[in-house]
Amino acid sequence: QVQLVESGGGVVQPGRSLRLSCAASGFIFSDFAMHWVRQAPGKGLEWVSVIWYDGNDKYYADSVKGRFTISRDNSNNMLYLQMNSLRAEDTAVYYCAKSFEVAAILGSWGQGTLVTVSS
Amino acid sequence: DIVMTQTPLSSPVTLGQPASISCRSSQSLVHSDGNTYLSWLQQRPGQPPRLLIYKISKRFSGVPDRFSGSGSGTDFTLKISRLDAEDVGVYYCMQTTQFPHTFGQGTKLEIK
Numbered sequence: 001q002v003q004l005v006e007s008g009g010g011v012v013q014p015g016r017s018l019r020l021s022c023a024a025s026g027f028i029f030s031d032f033a034m035h036w037v038r039q040a041p042g043k044g045l046e047w048v049s050v051i052w053y054d055g056n057d058k059y060y061a062d063s064v065k066g067r068f069t070i071s072r073d074n075s076n077n078m079l080y081l082q083m084n085s086l087r088a089e090d091t092a093v094y095y096c097a098k099s100f101e102v103a104a105i106l107g108s109w110g111q112g113t114l115v116t117v118s119s
Numbered sequence: 120d121i122v123m124t125q126t127p128l129s130s131p132v133t134l135g136q137p138a139s140i141s142c143r144s145s146q147s148l149v150h151s152d153g154n155t156y157l158s159w160l161q162q163r164p165g166q167p168p169r170l171l172i173y174k175i176s177k178r179f180s181g182v183p184d185r186f187s188g189s190g191s192g193t194d195f196t197l198k199i200s201r202l203d204a205e206d207v208g209v210y211y212c213m214q215t216t217q218f219p220h221t222f223g224q225g226t227k228l229e230i231k
Contacts, residue, residue: 035220037168045160045168045211047220061219062120095167100179104156104215107179109167 009113022096033103142212
């Protein structure tokens with residue numbers, strides 16, 4: 001069955017960087033687009049980014065454009081989110097999600113990893 | 120950006136009774152490929168989101184048939200025919216027709 005395990009979260013100071021990882025298993029990773037979605041404490045969901053199955057297309061939310069970079073390693077079934085110039089408002093649980101049928105359907109979700117940006 | 124507006128934001132429902140959540144988008148969600156990429160997700164307390172419904176009305180794998188979706192264009196509805204205790208949580212509509220993808224504010228479903 002599909003398994004998505006996020007890691008790399010933690011406490012980081014404003015302006016610093018962090019890289020999140022998502023280890024995928026149970027499906028042919030290189031066949032599916034992958035997303036990152038975040039949720040600030042006690043708040044709703046915010047879509048962050050998507051990367052196409054082959055890594056050739058990437059899209060971002062305006063709130064992270066120019067600061068975050070999504071990437072993937074299809075050889076090792078890994079999804080990444082490089083987060084630079086972090087701000088307090090980036091504090092959230094970050095979920096990776098696997099697409100279903102097409103990139104536009106977020107079918108399976110990981111448990112999430114918490115990122116706290118604080119001095 | 121497409122704004123997704125859910126109503127109500129909170130809904131106390133009696134076990135065994137129906138529940139309904141509305142979602143309205145600020146623009147049509149019909150994609151150039153002819154599909155409408157409107158999904159409904161459930162988030163139980165302390166859990167990650169879970170896909171329930173995609174493309175307006177298609178139930179995702181393992182989702183009970185008491186969940187149904189309907190609508191078109193800019194107006195959509197999630198219905199639960201008979202509320203079960205495990206249905207407590209927050210429900211989100213999400214559009215993935217256009218970038219950036221956007222979510223509704225969430226509707227908290229609780230037992231009356």
